Amino acid sequence: MGLTNNNTRCVLVLGGSFDPIHLGHVALASCLTRRLQPDELRLIPAGQPWQKSALTATSEQRVSMLKLAFEDWKDCPITIDEQEIQRAEQQQSSYTIDTLKQLRAECGADTSIIFAMGADQLQNLHTWHQWRDLFELANLCVAARPGYSLKIVSQEVAKEWHDRLTSAEDMRHQPNGTTMIEPALAVDVSATQLRTELKQHNPTMRLLVPHKVLDYIQQHSIY
Template sequence: MAAVPAQRCITILGGSFDPVHKGHVALAEHFVELLHPDELRIIPTGNPWQKHGLQAAPSDRVEMVKRAFDQQTVPVVIDQQEIQRATATYTIDTLQALRAELGPAVSIVFLMGSDQLQHLDTWQGWQQLFDHAHLCAASRPGFGVEPSQVPAVVMEEFSRRAGTAQQIRSTSHGRAYLASSLAVDISSTEIRSMLQRGERPDTLIPARVLDYIEQHHLYRN
């Protein structure tokens, strides 16, 4: 499918959000500032095939995401299609569904951290992701986007498809963008460990999300 001029731009951020933290918010805000999209769509995973044993219930993860992204400068949509899907969650299926929903003349931009980029080549049908969306990745401390840190086949694909913010904003799919200026190092695993130890990760989680976690006694042993 050839890229077509885009009438709208929608950025997509997927993740376990178990729990959502300031790193997720910073990643989204980085690309909102860069691309000025018409919508930021957040998609909590349902049954991610590479992760097991999500601790928070889907309803809790949805509520935490709502609280984390309630102050954005663009409209935010919480999309529960992966949670509602009974089968294993593959990004390629989600992007195909989004393209079918939104039509051919929308720029769909899938956002990821460089920790995801470093194993992108293990994702189901990863090269076909570009048939439905642009892929934008940002580095984080310990997970860079330099060629030495990303599989050669992934770096080759990103180099071949490299596009400017304007190209990504104005065409439907098929481009790639690497941002090396996002210096936020936060781990959901570390946050869960802190909460289990009774520590309060005030600097790592949006305040309203932490309030929700404490009110509902999430991530306790």
């Protein structure tokens, strides 16, 4: 961990397949932005995630949907970072560790990089490529999700996680190495279920997807 600096620049990182982007993603970004007051929200759409099956929407479509979902966002500057898509296009495997290395090289040693994860991802963290090294590059923040236990199954991950726990205020000023759990998020949207509902033209989907994104999905017959 670096030394605390009250003037530390802070970048909040939200990655995902975004297939499609839904209101759960937007709520997560909004909740963590309020808590952490970052200088920038960095959205990183996945290329071809090695732990998931093939994506339905193309990379171009997913980036377009992200832009539409955050078009009216005013909480902080936003960057859509396509580094994982670019690696996939070059047929390179893409791991979170690679993404954070590139981000750290871009942002410099003193910037607080906060990588946001879902509770489901926390349970699988022990399977991630070089997961221990993530703490050398970023802070890790998990948002609670209804129906998902925050009891960490892997004892190794649990020890690392609990030894590094800190507050939102302290995390915002630490370049890397700390962990935090945000318990306030009560939105639960399953992208898998959402794609199924979209295929069936279920009208309740209007409540789960930003309206501009839903219009785009329908115009391009994505799901």
